[in-house]
Amino acid sequence: MDCLYCEKPLECDSCRDLYNPPGLAEYQALSRPEVPIICPGCGATLVCHWCKTPYDGEDDDPES
Ligand SMILES: [Zn+2]
């Protein structure tokens, strides 16, 4: 599973676990920025270790 933003292997910034979607719903949520992703390993909001982009469901584009 690669980060949507930097295309490196998506790794949780809190626990350094590689994020693998446990199911289809979680996999599809990754391509929907309004759906927050919770790391199954540590329970924190998933933040990409490499580019520090949070998958918190917040739309960071002020134009939209
Ligand atoms: Zn990233």
Ligand SMILES: [Zn+2]
């Ligand atoms: Zn984690």
